[in-house]
Amino acid sequence: MSDVTINAREIINDAIEAALLNEDINQFRAEFLKIHPYDQSEFFEAQTKDVRYLIYSYLSPEEMAEVMEHVERELQGEFIVEMNPTYAAGILAKMATDDAVDILNDLDKNKVASYLTIMPEDEADEIKALLHYEEKTAGSIMTTEFVVVSIDMTVKEAMRHLRKVAPDAETIYYIYVVNHDRQLVGVISLRDLIIAEGALTIEDVVNRQIVSVSVGDDQEDIARMMRDYDFLALPVVDFQNHLLGIITVDDIMDVMEEEASDDYSKLAGVDVDSVDQNPVAAAGKRLPWLIILLFLGLFTASIIARFEETLEQVALLAIFIPLIAGMAGNTGTQSLAVAVRGITTGELQKRGILKTIMRESVTGIITGVTCGLAIWLIIFIWQGTFFLGFLVGLSIMITLFVATISGAVVPMLMDRLNIDPAVASGPFITTINDIISITIYFGMATMFMRFLL
Amino acid sequence: MSDVTINAREIINDAIEAALLNEDINQFRAEFLKIHPYDQSEFFEAQTKDVRYLIYSYLSPEEMAEVMEHVERELQGEFIVEMNPTYAAGILAKMATDDAVDILNDLDKNKVASYLTIMPEDEADEIKALLHYEEKTAGSIMTTEFVVVSIDMTVKEAMRHLRKVAPDAETIYYIYVVNHDRQLVGVISLRDLIIAEGALTIEDVVNRQIVSVSVGDDQEDIARMMRDYDFLALPVVDFQNHLLGIITVDDIMDVMEEEASDDYSKLAGVDVDSVDQNPVAAAGKRLPWLIILLFLGLFTASIIARFEETLEQVALLAIFIPLIAGMAGNTGTQSLAVAVRGITTGELQKRGILKTIMRESVTGIITGVTCGLAIWLIIFIWQGTFFLGFLVGLSIMITLFVATISGAVVPMLMDRLNIDPAVASGPFITTINDIISITIYFGMATMFMRFLL
Known part of the structure; x- marks a missing residue:
């Protein structure tokens, strides 16, 4: 501007x-x-x-x-x-x-x-x-103020009708064509209607290749269709193809905004549209996740507590806890975000679930081996201890592999169970991977204790 | 569908x-x-x-x-x-x-x-x-195929012109009106043109309250305008108000999708549109962040290593590392996401930076005190030690306060420096807060060692 x-x-x-x-x-x-x-x-x-x-x-x-x-x-x-x-x-x-x-x-x-x-x-x-109509369905975002003409009108009659109803309609740029039972049979754009000869009938100029949505369809799917097909409006029909309403692009832009902010919120574990709230309300929005994380964190603490003996023998082990937990959490968030996004755009379903898991496994092996070897080498040079580096490196390797797969599988599983995959949000998957990685790390340390001492 | x-x-x-x-x-x-x-x-x-x-x-x-x-x-x-x-x-x-x-x-x-x-x-x-034209500006997404009429045409002439150019224009639903110097003076919707009497001139029916964008404007700002104003197209002008092109809503939907996926990617530390890539390419996209985190994690490790003596005296301290680091990381991501979102939607600028920092500070105090007291109580009941719980609780309290503010300040600072605030991505802020929280926790533990033993 x-x-x-x-x-x-x-x-x-x-x-x-x-x-x-x-x-x-x-x-x-x-x-x-x-x-x-x-x-x-x-x-x-x-x-x-x-x-x-x-x-x-x-x-x-x-x-x-x-x-x-x-x-x-x-x-x-x-x-x-x-x-x-x-x-x-x-x-x-x-x-x-x-x-x-x-x-x-x-x-x-x-x-x-x-x-x-x-x-x-x-x-x-x-x-x-x-x-x-249920929230977030086609029915809930459609409008009933649209222009509809009968298939047997002439172009001239249709234009006259259009001029009359234009002031009240939400869009006049698509004119929907119905038969005597009010079933949707086609569409004609205002552009085509203007170019057409007045004496022709609507039947001569109608485009019968019409894309419509069902009244119960999810708004996110409709937004994707509208973007893919570059429509300015989409007709909504019932199961018998009766025309019920239309969805216009301005409402779809709001849907896109809402869905994007929703996914972003879930990855961050907070309602991000709370920027204009007062501190008490803002804290109220953030506390639920923090309290859940607090308990999950206590659970992690209780796991480490079981290895207290190991820790007392080699206190140095503790210094790599944030490194291992942090990398597990992050790689999990990465594969989670890719999977959630893939489900949202439909790309993942197109590719197939098994193929996606295979892909993530190989990705996890590559990132795991790379980071594991790097950390082994660095700790060897830094601390001069061969075995501690090996232990941390191996833990990172296994952890990244497991965390990558879990990040991808959890949202796919949720989608299968008809739960919004984005619910497996960032903080949740991060903490789960904290727990997995710590267990692997301390489990291996205890197992190989005699090499560490 | x-x-x-x-x-x-x-x-x-x-x-x-x-x-x-x-x-x-x-x-x-x-x-x-x-x-x-x-x-x-x-x-x-x-x-x-x-x-x-x-x-x-x-x-x-x-x-x-x-x-x-x-x-x-x-x-x-x-x-x-x-x-x-x-x-x-x-x-x-x-x-x-x-x-x-x-x-x-x-x-x-x-x-x-x-x-x-x-x-x-x-x-x-x-x-x-x-x-x-530079990428992501109005110039790069506009089209030059639009309908333009001169202010001194009659409605009838305009309609005739429209019929002629309709097949090639990207949209015919807004007709832009220019003067003799091709400067934009107004707009008339096709709806209004159809309703208007043929003998009137464009000057009689033109809407002079026109909203336009400059050719160098950012595409994200334009998307926001289009959504707010419910436009189907926006005219693009140069600094002398010459009409250069138009931006249509179908292109804006792609921009919205692109920007949403961009923000989501940055929060997760990975390009989320990589779902259809092979594992090697996918690993390549994820490794840069993982390697950065690896070094930041080593830095965290070196901080804990400085407290090795403290750790050897009270090994139990280690078990709360993931809890404290995890909560700091998450609360930081929460306030980061809210701030990035606020900057993107313009809400934050409207509210003012100082007010936002104040708001985040109070939010941090509320969440910090709540979680700190909760954890103190739980550890007291669980472990029966009064002082360890006090130490962890106090650390959580200070940590949440600092992490909440840092999560909000870093993106605002970046925005001030004209860097995309979303670059202060999830993994980055999480690791920074890991480091801050660990330092606070071990620093306090060392200070109060005599109470712990």
Whole structure:
């Protein structure tokens, strides 16, 4: 974004703030309504409660609906419930149906029922139809505001129909074609419709090679399809191929963002979208994993405690604990991340599970042998002891091999059991590999004690 | 995707394969050209070199261009260079300009020059104009195939112009409006153009509140804008506001995917898009970090070695090393991930660096005190020793506090120095925090040795 644009926005924001300060409704509307709804929402979010109430009184539900569509997901519900209920219901009715449903899904059922009672029946029905779909499925992100034409219309009739419904549709760039049973039979892009002769029928110009998704499909799969096929919208059908709604690319961008942040969060063991929280809330988000790790760490401690005798004989053994545990944890995270990513993109399934395990095994052998030999050599030079280096090197070798395989197998296993593979998150796999590596290291040290002394 | 669709695709794929086996060009073209270009590319990628050569001889450069646009980025260059150069040049000329440029950027300069010489001058000029933009900037992902109209045209003239250029434009859903100096003055959506009266001029209907990006802007910022504003395309201008090109949402989805996978890779310390590589290549991707960690681990070992005397006196101290190092590493990764994410989304800058550090400090105190007290209590009950528990608890407390702050400060510092904050990746911050935590733990143990004995 060029600096010029940013400066221009600041000047406008100042003008809007001045208008609010003077309670000058005309001035406010003139300045506020000429900026983009996203900028309106940014401005709106930054205001205090008193100023927000003033803004509610200055804008129609229809105007406020546009602002609300761009407000951050977590704040939308908060704002809706602070409004006068009639005004709130008016906004929900005027918003894109899928966005209104997202807000209502966060509110308690009594509130939802009362908003639906106050708003016009038509809009209430549209919202009700979408309210019962499961989260993260096609049904939950689709909208019912799309353009549909019958297969026996002429191109001219279709264009006339399009002009009429265009203001309310979420996208008019794909026109979906149905038969008399409202079953999806094809699609025509606005581009093709514009180029087509008016006297032709839709049947002449329809593209029957249409890709659709089922209403229960997972949003992540749909995002992948949309990216692969470069669609701007995808139709959603039921099991009998009835057209139920469409999913537009703007909602898919939000899905992609959400899924990416989800995977990233799980690898780090924390909800990364908590940057704007207060410290108590932030600590609350981080403590669950830390407490689990604390207990896993105590378990690791109890394993080492069993080797106390070994440790007392050769205290030097302790100095390599962080090295071995650290490398096991990291290599596990590496193969975990590759596997989770492969499952997410579908590449791993394409390649086959057995082949992937084989691949990881060989990778583990290569990295294990390389690092094992390197550490043996370094410790030999550094400490002058041949056998301690050999022990650490061999432990690293076995550990990297086992940790690499476990990092790959755990998420694949979870996927098989229909659990989100990303749940086998970074800290979890790291600690499991800590335990495995420490057991290998001390087990071997105890076994070969006579060489160490 | 419904199962029906998948089965249908398999049947079609079988038919295409049969046609290729029989070297039946008509059958092949009939079946192949009716599926979506993305499916064509999937089919094409799975073939052997011999079959690919057959396909080249069956498809025109124009038809192959559509397939190539959907082929995976890493494979495109490989295929282009195996073709007859005239055929390859024909494909590059027919592809969307931005996609052709992406391919050419991967090839060596001699090859690029010869393709540009063979292809029609018009297309060569368009490609040359885009070739010199830096990677990951607006210039490198924009296309020059867009619809532009002059401010003094009538709506009817604009529609006529649109019909003419529609087949070649990357998107026709936004029509950009320029003045006589080709400076961007506004935009009109196809939706608004269709609804508008034919006799009006563009000046009457143009939307002058246009958001544009500069040609050198970072692709990640542009992706964020596109998502926030729900645009399908964004115009790209130079410093004098001349319209240079547009960026379309399909390219932005690829950018989002690329950036997400980039951040994820850095947190895991491995290129996660390596799932389809052979084990040697995979090991090659993972070893650099493992070798770095090996040396950092040796450094940690040398720190513990300095406390060898302490260790020999109280061998029990060693059993809590993985617990303390593990928790320090994890809490550091948590605050790192939150900070990197905050920088990426711009939330952190909005909030302010000092405020963020304050927030992280208080968060670190809360998690530190909670975990520290918990571990003290548990060790007291488990081992019956008051002071060892106190020592471990206090170490955890200080360690979590320091690790939380360091996890947040390091990426912010990097951002200030204009280094990608995600470079302060998971394994790096984990090992740094290992070193800090071990030093604190053994330092305190040595200091308070008389209480431990």
